[in-house]
Amino acid sequence: AHHGAQTIELDLHRLPxxxxxxxKNSTVAVDQYWRLEDVPEVRLKNPDDYAEGFLEVYDRAVRDRLRSQHPAGVTLSGGLDSGSIAALMARALGEQGQRLPAYTSVPLFDVSKTIGGDRFGDxxxxxxxxxxxAGNIDLYEINAQGLTPVQSxxxxxxxxxxxxxxxxNMYWIQDIMAAAKKDGVGTLLTGQGGNATISWTGRKSPRDMVRRYIKANMWRSLLHYGVCAITPASLQPLLSSLAHRSDNRWQGSAIHPDFVKRFKLQDQFDQQAGQVTNSAVWMPARTQRYAIIKPGSSFLGSLWAENGAAYGMEVRDATFDKRVMEFTLSVPDREFRGPQGEDRWLIRRAMQGLLPDQVRLNRRRGRQAGxxxxxxxxxxxxxxxxxxEVEACPLAQAYLAVNRMRKVWNSVQKEVNVQNANRTVTILTRGLMAGLYLVDLEKAS
Structure with missing residues (x-):
């Protein structure tokens, strides 16, 4: 899958x-009618006005998505994004004496050996x-016991x-969709776009960046975060490019190194992303957020529409509401950091009294498919x-680092740990899905 108009089929394009x-007159024209990048920053005298204004806009976006001929449900994780949507949905439905079905993915196995750092897997x-x-939410635990990762x-x-x-993540997403359909839900709300909108962390100070990353890799961290902190913004992309430009950056994927070189993927990456990724903490806050949202090109809406269509329902996301995105992007970055350096302070402040403090003030993040x-x-x-199948497919061998995938699988079979659990996600399963696609493509040709 690729953000923008291009699909994996060269002759098929999606409307961004x-x-x-x-x-008109046999001529096709595609025009952009709105740009998130044009939203100006808004400065208010009272900091509390940001939280109040945000909650008003966000609540309206959630309520508008409850308009449906069919019952509404929600995907509910342990975090702020889906949690805030569920809380606002429950409040709106409670005013009409209705209850809200919520679906939460739960692990089948112990996740203590696969989740590290400040993450939690259950x-x-x-x-x-x-x-x-909330008091009127019916919570359904979805363990996807009958659906294997390969099947999904x-x-x-x-x-x-x-x-x-x-x-x-396919197995738990599909099982949640199937369960919601079985329960008669026709409209399912989710919170996939919150990371850069409603629950943006706020940009860390240069001191915090150096302190955090120096522990992981002293010399690389000093170069990338220490030097960048005192380098003019206009020169920071070039500095990052020099620090990261290496074939090693693709070692964490299932992409074949020869394919990287043949198609100059590094050059394409630099041109399309401009050296900006959602982890480019050296860039201005707005630039980081645009890298996550991908305004005018994201295919997430299309992806979830396809998910919904497969199960006969509509999936809606209030975190991608135009009004919500405009408001949250207009808030000065400092308002997303709390008085004690807390991250995601805008939504934490706005949801006081609507979410339990156990969730509202939690600093740890959940890990999907733990x-x-x-x-x-x-x-x-x-x-x-x-x-x-993938190993026997010449087409897959040309595009994928199949030996790398096999190495990860062998490692998992010997012992499950945090490191190979991460590679299971980034190398093995992504590689398998791409490989199975190429197997089918070769069979069809």
Whole structure:
């Protein structure tokens, strides 16, 4: 999958968000009618006005998405994005004496060996706290016991017609959709766009950046974060490019190194992303946020529309509401940092009294598909068969680092740990889904 108009099929294009398509005298014209980048910053005298204004706009966006002929439901994780949507939905439905069905993905296996740092792999306790606090949320635990990761990848290819970045999440997404459909839900709300809008962390100070990253890699961190902190903004992209321009950056993916060189993927990456990624903390806050949102080019709306269509429902996301994005991008970056350096302070402040403090003030983040490695091991014969298909496919061998995928799988079979659990996501499952697509493509040719 690729952001923008281009799909994996060269002759097929999608209409990007905030664009119109018109046909006149056999001429097709695609025009952009709105640009998030044009939203000006707004400065208010009272800092509390930002939180109050945000909540008013956000609540309206949620309520507008409850307009439906069919019952509405929500995907609920343990975090602020879906939690805030669930809380506002529950309040609106409660005014009419209605209850809200919420669906939470839960692990089948112990995740203590696969989740490290400040992450948690079981979101149920936080989701339950949100549901209990609202009082009218019916929480359903979705463990996807009857759907293996490989089965969900194959189903995902049938649904979307192309491999996806979230290959390792397919099983729980599809099982939630199936459960909601079975319960008669016709409109499902989710919060996929919150990271750069409603729950933006706020840009860290140069001191915080150096302190955090120096622990991981002293010399690289000093160069990338220390030097960048005192380098003029106009020269920072060049400095980052020099620091990162290496074939090693692709070692964490399933992309074949020869393919990287043949198609000059590094050059394409630099041109399209301008050396800006969602981890480019050396860039201005707005630039970082644009890198996550991808205004005018993101395919997330299309992806979730396809998910919904496959299960006969409509998926809606209030975090991508035009009014919400405009408001949150207009808020000065300092308002997203709390008095004690807390991140995501705008939504934490706005949701006081609507979310339990256990969730509202939690600084740890959930990790989706925390037991993916164990699920693959539990269906190891199926994984082995799929990997063998990919290994036997000349087309897949030309594009994918199949040996790297095999190495990750062998490592997982010996011992599941945090490091290979991450590679299971970034190398094995993404590579498998892409490989299975190429297998089908070769069979069809």
């Amino acid at each position: 968000p905030a664009h119109t398509l018109s046909l 979101e149920l306790p936080f989701a339950k706290a949100t549901a209990d606090f 990848m194959r189903q995902g290819l049938r649904m979307h017609g192309e491999p996806g970045h979230a290959a390792g 037991d993916l490695s164990q699920r693959l091991l539990d269906s190891s014969a199926e994984v082995e068969a799929a990997l063998a």
